[in-house]
Amino acid sequence: MLTVVSILTTTALFSLAMLLVLGSLLRSPVAGVREWFFANLAMVVSLPLLALRTAIPDFISIVVANVVMSLAGAFYYAGCARFLGRPVPWVRMLAGVALIGIAMIVWRYVDANLPMRVVASTTFNTIVCTAIGVILLRRRPRDRSPYNFWFAALMAFLFAGTQMVRGLYFMTLAPDESLAMLNSVWNISLLTVGAVVMPTLTMIAVMMVHDAMLAKVEHALNHDHLTGALTRKRFESITRDLLAAAQPARPLVLLLIDLDHFKRINDTHGHAGGDEVLRAFVQMAGDFVRPGDALGRLGGEEFGLLLPATTAADAAAMAESLRAQAEGQVVSGEFGSCRYSISIGIATAHWEDSPDRFNARADRALYAAKNSGRNRVASEETLPKLETEMEMEMELPAKAGRNSAQA
Numbered sequence: 117m118l119t120v121v122s123i124l125t126t127t128a129l130f131s132l133a134m135l136l137v138l139g140s141l142l143r144s145p146v147a148g149v150r151e152w153f154f155a156n157l158a159m160v161v162s163l164p165l166l167a168l169r170t171a172i173p174d175f176i177s178i179v180v181a182n183v184v185m186s187l188a189g190a191f192y193y194a195g196c197a198r199f200l201g202r203p204v205p206w207v208r209m210l211a212g213v214a215l216i217g218i219a220m221i222v223w224r225y226v227d228a229n230l231p232m233r234v235v236a237s238t239t240f241n242t243i244v245c246t247a248i249g250v251i252l253l254r255r256r257p258r259d260r261s262p263y264n265f266w267f268a269a270l271m272a273f274l275f276a277g278t279q280m281v282r283g284l285y286f287m288t289l290a291p292d293e294s295l296a297m298l299n300s301v302w303n304i305s306l307l308t309v310g311a312v313v314m315p316t317l318t319m320i321a322v323m324m325v326h327d328a329m330l331a332k333v334e335h336a337l338n339h340d341h342l343t344g345a346l347t348r349k350r351f352e353s354i355t356r357d358l359l360a361a362a363q364p365a366r367p368l369v370l371l372l373i374d375l376d377h378f379k380r381i382n383d384t385h386g387h388a389g390g391d392e393v394l395r396a397f398v399q400m401a402g403d404f405v406r407p408g409d410a411l412g413r414l415g416g417e418e419f420g421l422l423l424p425a426t427t428a429a430d431a432a433a434m435a436e437s438l439r440a441q442a443e444g445q446v447v448s449g450e451f452g453s454c455r456y457s458i459s460i461g462i463a464t465a466h467w468e469d470s471p472d473r474f475n476a477r478a479d480r481a482l483y484a485a486k487n488s489g490r491n492r493v494a495s496e497e498t499l500p501k502l503e504t505e506m507e508m509e510m511e512l513p514a515k516a517g518r519n520s521a522q523a
């Protein structure tokens with residue numbers, strides 16, 4: 117038969133297992149793991165102390181055990197806050213834990229009252245668990261699957277609910293110190309629900325940590341480490357998707373952007389100076405990127421900007437303003453300071469375009485922009501029409517050829 121001791125012992129063993137799992141994640145760079153680890157450690161310490169009631173001094177099994185158990189809730193909340201990049205209200209939480217300690221001392225040594233001790237600890241748990249559910253739902257990252265966050269929040273609300281009901285139930289009992297009231301069917305049922313919730317919350321925390329690590333890996337795979345722009349592979353995959361979805365009413369435009377005379381910048385300011393210019397350009401271009409647009413680094417100093425649902429006229433205006441902004445930008449750093457300019461080729465997707473052909477048409481425009489003196493914008497639509505693929509291939513020299521021809 118289930119007793120308070122058997123429930124506390126089982127939960128302590130669950131928490132120990134989760135502690136070991138969290139231990140394996142302590143070295144991960146994800147914020148919050150350390151606090152969740154301490155939350156479980158507090159559970160592992162406090163539950164046996166509660167279970168040892170009558171076998172050890174009351175001060176340990178009542179005051180210390182309840183304070184440490186309250187710390188578990190506070191640490192769990194702190195883990196969530198840190199995981200979500202929010203400040204941890206340590207002062208308020210530790211004040212709450214101190215109040216629990218005072219309540220335990222008063223209702224054990226001044227006015228012995230077991231029901232009021234249960235009410236005090238369940239009130240604290242209800243508040244902390246509600247706060248956990250709220251922060252998880254309100255602050256969850258919008259670019260990740262909401263599943264873990266809803267799951268954890270529902271568990272936190274379930275725990276808050278059972279704690280509240282348990283507190284209300286004990287409020288109806290007469291002041292007493294008889295442990296028999298702990299073994300009532302009501303208390304055992306509510307404790308059983310509570311017993312699965314804390315280890316489950318930790319399991320979800322582990323799922324959230326894995327998801328956060330996956331997000332970091334995905335970000336590293338899809339973004340160029342120097343500039344933060346999308347990688348060429350990711351950019352090409354977005355191009356394919358957007359091309360497939362493009363319609364005459366929602367034209368797709370590609371800007372191919374190349375920094376002018378970048379070799380000279382490297383030669384004058386060193387490779388580190390060149391890197392700084394690349395970073396500054398992407399940061400500046402980021403201000404032009406609207407939700408749904410995609411900016412990728414396609415090679416050394418060549419970038420692509422995809423503009424879905426954009427007319428050729430709007431794209432040309434954006435390109436011109438980007439060019440003017442680059443021309444006016446002064447990049448400074450340890451290397452000194454320098455100016456740079458960009459050339460831009462524009463192409464609007466045709467319904468029959470393959471990604472390669474779309475790119476080649478924008479590249480043709482970029483070549484025209486470079487050829488006519490650099491620091492310009494050229495649109496493929498304004499160039500003489502080419503009839504065949506072969507003509508396009510002949511028209512487009514390899515980039516190296518283009519550069520040497522223009523140097």
Ligand SMILES: Nc1nc2c(ncn2[C@@H]2O[C@H](COP(=O)(O)OP(=O)(O)OP(=O)(O)O)[C@@H](O)[C@H]2O)c(=O)[nH]1
Nearest residue numbers: 375376377378379380382387390391416417519522
């Ligand atoms: N600093 C830095 N330089 C790079 C990077 N990737 C490529 N480069 C340099 O970029 C330069 C590109 O030179 P070119 O292709 O000749 O082009 P360009 O000098 O910009 O000439 P145009 O494009 O014709 O205006 C080369 O010197 C590469 O070494 C990078 O990540 N950092």
